[in-house]
Amino acid sequence: MTLFDRIWRSHVIAALPGGAGLVAIDRIFLHERTGAAALNALAAAGRSVADPARVFAVTDHIVDTRPGRTDQTLMPGGQAFITETRAATRAAGITLFDVNDPDQGIVHVISPELGIVLPGATLIAPDSHTCTQGAFGALAWGIGSSEAENAMATGTLRRKKPRTMRVTFTGRLPEGVTPKDMALALIARHGAGGGAGHAVEFAGDAVRALDMEGRMTLCNMATEFAAMTGMIAPDDKTFAWLEGRRYAPQGADWDAALAHWRTLASDPDAVFDREIVIDAATLAPMISWGTSPEHAVAIDGHVPADAEARVLSYIDLAAGAPVAGTPIDAAFIGSCTNSRLSDLRQAAAILKGKRVADGVKAICVPGSSRVKREAEAEGLDRIFTDAGFEWRESGCSMCFFAGGESFGPGARVASTTNRNFESRQGPNVKTHIASPATVAASALAGRIADPRGAC
Amino acid sequence: MAQPFHELQSLPLPLLRDNVDTDQIIPSREMKSTGKTGLADGLFAGWRYVGASGRDPEPAFVLNDPRYRDSHVILAGRNFGCGSSREHAVWALAEYGFRAIIAESFAPIFAGNCVRNGIVPIVLDKAAIAHIAAGEAPVTIRLDEQDVTAADGQRWTFAIDGEAKAMLREGLDAIDLTLLQSSEIADWQARDRAARPWIYLENRA
Numbered sequence: 001m002t003l004f005d006r007i008w009r010s011h012v013i014a015a016l017p018g019g020a021g022l023v024a025i026d027r028i029f030l031h032e033r034t035g036a037a038a039l040n041a042l043a044a045a046g047r048s049v050a051d052p053a054r055v056f057a058v059t060d061h062i063v064d065t066r067p068g069r070t071d072q073t074l075m076p077g078g079q080a081f082i083t084e085t086r087a088a089t090r091a092a093g094i095t096l097f098d099v100n101d102p103d104q105g106i107v108h109v110i111s112p113e114l115g116i117v118l119p120g121a122t123l124i125a126p127d128s129h130t131c132t133q134g135a136f137g138a139l140a141w142g143i144g145s146s147e148a149e150n151a152m153a154t155g156t157l158r159r160k161k162p163r164t165m166r167v168t169f170t171g172r173l174p175e176g177v178t179p180k181d182m183a184l185a186l187i188a189r190h191g192a193g194g195g196a197g198h199a200v201e202f203a204g205d206a207v208r209a210l211d212m213e214g215r216m217t218l219c220n221m222a223t224e225f226a227a228m229t230g231m232i233a234p235d236d237k238t239f240a241w242l243e244g245r246r247y248a249p250q251g252a253d254w255d256a257a258l259a260h261w262r263t264l265a266s267d268p269d270a271v272f273d274r275e276i277v278i279d280a281a282t283l284a285p286m287i288s289w290g291t292s293p294e295h296a297v298a299i300d301g302h303v304p305a306d307a308e309a310r311v312l313s314y315i316d317l318a319a320g321a322p323v324a325g326t327p328i329d330a331a332f333i334g335s336c337t338n339s340r341l342s343d344l345r346q347a348a349a350i351l352k353g354k355r356v357a358d359g360v361k362a363i364c365v366p367g368s369s370r371v372k373r374e375a376e377a378e379g380l381d382r383i384f385t386d387a388g389f390e391w392r393e394s395g396c397s398m399c400f401f402a403g404g405e406s407f408g409p410g411a412r413v414a415s416t417t418n419r420n421f422e423s424r425q426g427p428n429v430k431t432h433i434a435s436p437a438t439v440a441a442s443a444l445a446g447r448i449a450d451p452r453g454a455c
Numbered sequence: 456m457a458q459p460f461h462e463l464q465s466l467p468l469p470l471l472r473d474n475v476d477t478d479q480i481i482p483s484r485e486m487k488s489t490g491k492t493g494l495a496d497g498l499f500a501g502w503r504y505v506g507a508s509g510r511d512p513e514p515a516f517v518l519n520d521p522r523y524r525d526s527h528v529i530l531a532g533r534n535f536g537c538g539s540s541r542e543h544a545v546w547a548l549a550e551y552g553f554r555a556i557i558a559e560s561f562a563p564i565f566a567g568n569c570v571r572n573g574i575v576p577i578v579l580d581k582a583a584i585a586h587i588a589a590g591e592a593p594v595t596i597r598l599d600e601q602d603v604t605a606a607d608g609q610r611w612t613f614a615i616d617g618e619a620k621a622m623l624r625e626g627l628d629a630i631d632l633t634l635l636q637s638s639e640i641a642d643w644q645a646r647d648r649a650a651r652p653w654i655y656l657e658n659r660a
Contacts, residue, residue: 016618018616018617018619020616021637041491051655054656076487077488084489085489104568126542128542128564142538142540143564145566149630153633153634154637154640156631157642158629193474193534226563229565257653291474292537294474327607377538400478400539401483402480403484419538422478422479422501423501427501427506451562
């Protein structure tokens with residue numbers, strides 16, 4: 001049996017026609033971009049939240065990240081999203097990690113920090129990157145607003161069972177190559193739709209060797225692969241990471257939970273519907289050149305000769321051109337993909353004692369208020385600011401453009417985010433997604449640059 | 456409750472691109488309120504209008520082609536609806552009048568959102584989509600028979616799971632359906648509470 005099947009089976013309350021299941025949902029996380037809409041719709045329909053103690057909410061998506069922030073946001077009309085979410089969560093009895101709460105941060109950063117996600121649990125959020133939390137051996141996936149309402153009202157979701165896929169990274173990741181590069185390599189090779197219809201388990205020596213933060217980065221990108229989720233079997237690293245976290249089990253509950261969690265793995269003879277094997281030792285730092293995460297190549301690679309004209313016209317690169325060396329206007333380090341302490345350390349190791357190139361707007365947004373405090377305790381903030389980076393309060397920030405802050409029309413940005421879609425980061429902004437190391441090296445060079453040897 | 460779907464005949468609007476993401480379908484900047492309505496005007500705003508915040512139609516974009524003014528079906532490439540889980544993308548499509556999307560494949564969250572809002576996500580292969588697009592003529596979509604018929608009589612069947620089909624056909628509300636099983640859910644939770652006490656957080660807030 002696979003890890004996925006183990007969790008699925010233990011959560012199916014009833015079989016539904018056509019192979020679907022009525023699946024018990026253990027944890028629900030809302031955010032201010034869609035939380036008020038879901039809660040207000042629920043209330044308007046005269047329905048209540050079945051178990052508010054297992055629903056959480058946070059302000060992360062459009063909250064301002066400039067120092068000294070309030071409910072005011074640069075997004076036109078944005079304040080209403082915050083105040084309405086505050087009112088709706090209060091009315092429903094849901095815990096909200098509000099704008100200036102010390103536990104505030106990006107949903108997929110704070111949920112593990114607080115021990116809200118647990119191995120073997122089902123967790124859903126109206127956010128596509130919920131798959132990030134599969135790094136803990138949870139079944140975590142993104143949904144729309146209607147399904148969030150459904151889960152809150154009933155404690156369940158009606159869901160077709162996906163097929164299973166195992167992606168095995170064998171061998172050892174070379175120096176300077178990161179989990180972000182693993183994810184981009186997978187998507188570049190197998191397509192942005194490559195995981196459609198599947199729940200993906202990441203396995204293999206190179207995955208086991210990753211720390212929890214690296215595992216989160218890898219699982220985070222499963223949605224860019226069109227998978228329902230990405231997940232990794234929990235192990236001692238997982239348990240050590242969770243022990244003592246606020247909402248994690250304690251005392252006898254911890255012991256009982258741990259005994260259960262140790263059973264959460266795919267059997268050695270488990271059969272997956274699809275298998276992909278990638279030799280981690282062959283991977284290099286990756287950079288995107290186009291407008292889909294599948295448009296990515298190794299940092300010393302070239303724009304494909306057969307690239308679609310529409311995409312080339314948008315990104316303003318020529319077919320066959322090298323990607324490295326392309327001048328950039330801005331650098332962004334942050335997002336649910338790459339904003340954790342290890343990501344900031346990775347970038348700081350390259351930035352230390354150096355300055356970003358003239359004319360490059362450089363911004364670092366820690367993934368949570370806790371990450372920010374921990375980074376500051378290590379002096380990372382000074383490394384970033386001395387290098388010419390802005391050092392922000394935590395949030396999703398400029399991962400996407402909501403009508404407020406941007407890099408300027410048409411700017412070219414090296415970014416640790418997950419989506420290089422057209423205008424994702426602002427009108428006609430050209431986004432190149434990469435690891436924190438690659439973005440830091442590129443910020444220093446003022447052009448897309450190989451991080452290896454940049455330390 | 457979504458409008459029930461049985462049969463639809465419409466000239467399909469060809470948007471033959473791969474990876475049409477939900478940021479294109481409804482840019483975040485067009486999600487201006489916490490409600491679910493008022494979104495059709497922002498549908499495909501980045502491609503449909505000239506300039507980032509303008510409302511002057513971009514004549515080259517297919518949505519502005521008068522031939523497709525009354526289209527209720529979109530024809531697309533692979534991985535349609537990828538990216539952000541925002542249901543606003545589907546609300547915008549539904550409010551504009553789209554009732555079905557025919558694509559080579561869909562992103563899973565988007566397809567789920569379609570079913571909950573009365574839009575049928577139909578997967579056909581590339582050749583079928585090319586054939587339909589080349590015909591520039593109305594197609595007929597029948598949900599009961601799970602088929603698409605081109606104006607020249609060529610017909611393709613499509614797969615859809617039973618639950619999704621029932622919801623689309625009846626315009627059912629998934630919450631109402633689920634609440635019919637309330638006692639089964641309560642029984643399961645009582646057993647689960649004994650087996651996994653650590654999952655329940657009433658005393659931990």
